[in-house]
Amino acid sequence: MKGNGRIIEYALSTLARRKFKNFSIAVVFSALIAVLSSILFLTHAYKTETLKLLDNSPEIILQNMSGGRHELIPTEYIKTLSGIAGVGQITPRYWGYYYDSLTSANYTLMAVDENMRDIQLIDGRMPQTDTECAVGRGVADLRQAGLKDDFFLITGAELSVNLKIVGIFTANSAILTNDLVVMTKDSLIKFFNMPADKATDITVEVNNPAEVSMVARKIRRAFPNSRPILKNELIRTYDNIFNWRGGIVLTMFFGAIAAFMIFVWDKATGINAQERREIGILKAIGWETADVLTLKFWEGAVVATGSFLTGLILAYVHVFYFNAQFLAPVLKGWSVLFPRFQPMPYIDIYQIFVLFFLTVVPYVAASVVPSWKAAISDPDAVMR
Amino acid sequence: MSKKSLICALLLLAISVTAYAAEPHKPSPSDKCAVCGMLVGPHSKWLAQIIFKDGTVAFFDGPKDMFKFYCDIPKYNPNKTQADIEDIYVTEYYTAKPVKAQTALYVVGSDVMGPMGKEFVPVTPDKANNFMVDHKGQKTFKFDEIKAADLQSGETGMSHAVHKH
Numbered sequence: 001m002k003g004n005g006r007i008i009e010y011a012l013s014t015l016a017r018r019k020f021k022n023f024s025i026a027v028v029f030s031a032l033i034a035v036l037s038s039i040l041f042l043t044h045a046y047k048t049e050t051l052k053l054l055d056n057s058p059e060i061i062l063q064n065m066s067g068g069r070h071e072l073i074p075t076e077y078i079k080t081l082s083g084i085a086g087v088g089q090i091t092p093r094y095w096g097y098y099y100d101s102l103t104s105a106n107y108t109l110m111a112v113d114e115n116m117r118d119i120q121l122i123d124g125r126m127p128q129t130d131t132e133c134a135v136g137r138g139v140a141d142l143r144q145a146g147l148k149d150d151f152f153l154i155t156g157a158e159l160s161v162n163l164k165i166v167g168i169f170t171a172n173s174a175i176l177t178n179d180l181v182v183m184t185k186d187s188l189i190k191f192f193n194m195p196a197d198k199a200t201d202i203t204v205e206v207n208n209p210a211e212v213s214m215v216a217r218k219i220r221r222a223f224p225n226s227r228p229i230l231k232n233e234l235i236r237t238y239d240n241i242f243n244w245r246g247g248i249v250l251t252m253f254f255g256a257i258a259a260f261m262i263f264v265w266d267k268a269t270g271i272n273a274q275e276r277r278e279i280g281i282l283k284a285i286g287w288e289t290a291d292v293l294t295l296k297f298w299e300g301a302v303v304a305t306g307s308f309l310t311g312l313i314l315a316y317v318h319v320f321y322f323n324a325q326f327l328a329p330v331l332k333g334w335s336v337l338f339p340r341f342q343p344m345p346y347i348d349i350y351q352i353f354v355l356f357f358l359t360v361v362p363y364v365a366a367s368v369v370p371s372w373k374a375a376i377s378d379p380d381a382v383m384r
Numbered sequence: 385m386s387k388k389s390l391i392c393a394l395l396l397l398a399i400s401v402t403a404y405a406a407e408p409h410k411p412s413p414s415d416k417c418a419v420c421g422m423l424v425g426p427h428s429k430w431l432a433q434i435i436f437k438d439g440t441v442a443f444f445d446g447p448k449d450m451f452k453f454y455c456d457i458p459k460y461n462p463n464k465t466q467a468d469i470e471d472i473y474v475t476e477y478y479t480a481k482p483v484k485a486q487t488a489l490y491v492v493g494s495d496v497m498g499p500m501g502k503e504f505v506p507v508t509p510d511k512a513n514n515f516m517v518d519h520k521g522q523k524t525f526k527f528d529e530i531k532a533a534d535l536q537s538g539e540t541g542m543s544h545a546v547h548k549h
Contacts, residue, residue: 085511085515085518086478088479207481208429208479210477210496211478
């Protein structure tokens with residue numbers, strides 16, 4: 001048995017002798033890993049981000065329905081809701097969407113409320129009077145506005161509303177607060193022209209998670225026209241959406257994966273006469289089958305692991321430094337209008353292992369097996 | 385002693401006495417149920433605890449195990465008796481907050497399962513009827529009505545299977 005270090009040294013020099021073949025395999029291999037892990041990274045980052053966001057969301061969001069569409073909800077429902085056993089805090093929420101033609105972007109306008117727990121002010125404070133507002137960082141960047149700047153909104157009646165920006169905030173999660181504009185309840189009601197006794201929806205906290213479905217059932221019985229949205233339903237839906245989108249993208253690349261498989265198979269298994277001869281010579285000068293296999297193993301491992309790591313790094317840079325420019329439009333969906341959304345680098349080690357075992361291991365196996373066939377035959381026959 | 389200092393002393397005494405009334409404790413992640421040995425951290429909505437006069441606490445992963453302990457303290461902790469108990473807390477079902485065990489009613493036979501299967505579900509008396517209807521409860525007990533025999537009977541299910549072999 002030769003020293004393993006010597007064998008690796010020899011493997012590297014063998015690789016260097018066939019520069020073109022190995023280099024082209026490495027390029028294709030890295031590109032494929034980069035694409036696959038970009039998808040995995042991005043899907044995982046979005047999912048984690050959304051789940052983090054839902055962490056603080058109330059157990060039940062109650063919407064009013066009319067004709068199968070979401071409608072404003074009467075605030076008098078609160079009295080009945082508070083009578084249900086197990087219900088904690090009940091809060092009416094006032095919000096709506098606003099399309100800003102100036103920047104061609106959608107904003108979410110929301111009334112300020114004491115338990116906006118996940119909002120962190122970077123600068124300034126929350127709005128206190130009807131002429132003030134606070135904006136998410138995305139909006140501030142888009143409008144190129146800072147503290148104390150004016151913020152124009154056009155109402156449906158072609159009247160403009162002029163608010164002063166008194167705060168700029170960010171949040172644990174960038175997805176939803178990026179496009180958020182927070183103002184006082186009164187100015188929001190006036191802006192959207194909402195009736196005084198109605199809210200957009202009502203959030204209901206339930207103290208004991210075991211009781212959520214019972215509370216939801218009672219709400220449905222009390223208000224047949226309402227739709228209670230449960231937190232775990234939301235989590236499941238988001239999870240499905242991202243899995244589905246990730247799946248679609250993966251399917252698109254299925255052709256690429258298949259092509260790679262054929263390529264790898266061809267390059268790695270197609271042992272040519274020269275390689276056979278080489279194995280024969282090694283055996284003739286006293287190498288054992290085990291040594292030849294170790295050599296081939298290292299050749300495969302160096303190429304595959306090297307390309308795998310290169311691909312991972314490329315994907316990481318693509319997703320977390322360049323905001324996944326190539327993939328984001330497909331996966332994100334709703335906030336395409338927003339130029340800046342920096343996904344947090346959440347990485348699932350499990351996914352990386354799966355990817356490793358699906359690509360590196362088959363490659364190494366594919367390069368060892370044919371050499372094994374050559375190595376167990378008689379050196380004399382192989383060389384001839 | 386002047387009148388003023390006497391008042392001060394009395395005030396101080398009053399403050400220290402109120403401060404001494406045992407508050408419910410928060411279990412650490414490694415705290416285990418004193419009866420069944422399960423970690424209590426993941427079951428915070430069922431947590432029960434007995435606080436002794438010397439400041440030590442026994443945690444339980446549900447009222448059922450707390451009663452098992454309470455009815456037969458020497459079996460689990462030979463150094464303690466019922467007389468050493470300062471306060472008992474259980475987690476009320478609807479508020480998910482600790483309440484004094486003596487103030488709650490305990491519903492058995494309901495469809496609500498605790499970490500150890502069927503449970504004596506603690507609810508405040510005004511919500512007891514509501515709970516009985518919603519979750520098909522069969523019987524309510526007051527704190528001092530629960531005896532060792534109730535814990536072993538089929539009413540609470542798992543006790544036979546788990547503790548008789």
